[in-house]
Amino acid sequence: MRNIILVIVLIGFQNVFSQELFVVTDPASNVPSNSLSVNVMQSLFKEQISAGYNYHFMPEVTYGLNKNLMFRGSAFISNRSSQLYAEGGSFMTKYRFYSSDDLNSHFRMAAYGRYSFNRADIHQEQIEILGHNTGFEIGIIATKLIKKTAISSSISFEKAFDNRPDYAFPNNIGNNVMNYTLSIGKLMYPKTYTNFKQTNINLMIEFVGQTINANGRSYLDVVPAIQFIFNSQARLDLAYRQELFSSMVRSAPNGFYFNLYYTFFNLKK
Amino acid sequence: MKSKNIKNALIALTFLFMFSINSNAQISKVEIRATGLTCSMCSNAIYKQLESIPEVETVETDLNTNTFTVILKEENNLSPRIFKEKVEKAGFFVGTFIVTAKPETTSNGSYVLLNDKPNSASEIKFQLLDKGYVTEKEYKKTTKSYKEVGTYTDGNEDNFHIKIID
Numbered sequence: 001m002r003n004i005i006l007v008i009v010l011i012g013f014q015n016v017f018s019q020e021l022f023v024v025t026d027p028a029s030n031v032p033s034n035s036l037s038v039n040v041m042q043s044l045f046k047e048q049i050s051a052g053y054n055y056h057f058m059p060e061v062t063y064g065l066n067k068n069l070m071f072r073g074s075a076f077i078s079n080r081s082s083q084l085y086a087e088g089g090s091f092m093t094k095y096r097f098y099s100s101d102d103l104n105s106h107f108r109m110a111a112y113g114r115y116s117f118n119r120a121d122i123h124q125e126q127i128e129i130l131g132h133n134t135g136f137e138i139g140i141i142a143t144k145l146i147k148k149t150a151i152s153s154s155i156s157f158e159k160a161f162d163n164r165p166d167y168a169f170p171n172n173i174g175n176n177v178m179n180y181t182l183s184i185g186k187l188m189y190p191k192t193y194t195n196f197k198q199t200n201i202n203l204m205i206e207f208v209g210q211t212i213n214a215n216g217r218s219y220l221d222v223v224p225a226i227q228f229i230f231n232s233q234a235r236l237d238l239a240y241r242q243e244l245f246s247s248m249v250r251s252a253p254n255g256f257y258f259n260l261y262y263t264f265f266n267l268k269k
Numbered sequence: 270m271k272s273k274n275i276k277n278a279l280i281a282l283t284f285l286f287m288f289s290i291n292s293n294a295q296i297s298k299v300e301i302r303a304t305g306l307t308c309s310m311c312s313n314a315i316y317k318q319l320e321s322i323p324e325v326e327t328v329e330t331d332l333n334t335n336t337f338t339v340i341l342k343e344e345n346n347l348s349p350r351i352f353k354e355k356v357e358k359a360g361f362f363v364g365t366f367i368v369t370a371k372p373e374t375t376s377n378g379s380y381v382l383l384n385d386k387p388n389s390a391s392e393i394k395f396q397l398l399d400k401g402y403v404t405e406k407e408y409k410k411t412t413k414s415y416k417e418v419g420t421y422t423d424g425n426e427d428n429f430h431i432k433i434i435d
């Protein structure tokens with residue numbers, strides 16, 4: 001019996017434009033300065049090769065250092081080895097370098113970098129440093145908000161290393177990829193605001209793709225989501241991820257996400 | 270002993286005098302319309318920032334226009350700059366910035382009037398036209414209109430260019 005090890009050193013930061021608070025991607029906007037956002041992500045994906053489901057638990061903390069810079073720490077826990085097991089963690093930072101805002105609209109751009117470590121076995125060609133691989137990712141994001149609709153797109157380079165101590169990255173598969181995303185979110189309810197306590201409902205659709213640089217193998221997924229915002233402070237996401245096409249080996253591409261977020265504003269007075 | 274008393278009295282008088290200047294030169298209300306947002310969670314981020322200023326009495330929010338009406342405590346000595354910084358800390362920008370204040374407020378040297386001031390009003394209302402206090406589009410227009418005002422584009426963030434509206 002292995003003990004569940006749960007060591008989370010997390011400082012993070014979470015954006016606050018609800019139509020932009022996408023489930024599987026990040027917008028160019030950041031969380032407010034001096035606020036802390038806590039996110040508990042859970043996912044349940046169906047195994048394609050063996051029977052059963054793959055459960056991942058990812059607590060995450062995001063902190064806004066100033067108006068342009070945020071930090072995030074995450075921990076990865078999964079049941080892939082038949083019981084809950086702390087597989088790794090991640091550290092991310094995002095810098096908003098361009099903003100052009102007008103009444104009810106904005107266009108923003110940000111650059112981000114992420115480093116993750118993971119000790120789980122490597123079981124697929126897809127590279128995913130959020131919960132599967134050790135590695136890094138660097139990318140840029142552009143987000144446009146027009147009235148109640150947000151459109152965001154990103155491109156990133158991701159490279160995997162060995163999952164130390166036990167699992168070397170296989171030599172026969174490509175260890176670096178390009179990722180590209182397109183996300184659209186729309187505030188559906190309320191049509192007119194009366195107070196901060198009103199529940200907001202957002203509908204979203206996201207497209208997430210990856211191409212292995214060495215051999216051109218790719219996948220493309222679609223992620224529809226519904227999101228509820230309570231009291232202008234807490235957030236609940238329900239989403240489903242479905243593979244549209246894939247030419248690479250993936251162990252569990254289809255499944256559900258369930259996320260809970262809470263933002264603590266103004267930590268230090 | 271006697272001279273010490275006189276000295277103390279003088280110090281006290283000086284303080285009183287300074288105090289009375291302060292209380293005559295204060296902002297009582299600011300109305301800020303924020304840009305770059307349309308949802309209540311974003312508005313809440315701004316609300317929380319504004320509320321954290323100790324001199325703030327109340328903040329009222331119109332979520333549909335993203336307008337924040339901030340009532341300030343008496344005898345505050347706040348500059349418009351702190352409000353702009355707070356909105357930007359929340360991740361947004363100021364689109365319009367309207368101040369209600371005692372008429373004496375504008376004569377402390379940091380305000381440049383761009384139109385005439387009414388003679389006998391107990392309170393005046395003015396809009397700030399500096400960069401960061403109007404939308405980007407508006408600022409492009411005002412830079413042209415006020416190009417003869419030398420200080421308008423000098424980048425000094427402690428100078429405020431104002432248009433009296435009431």
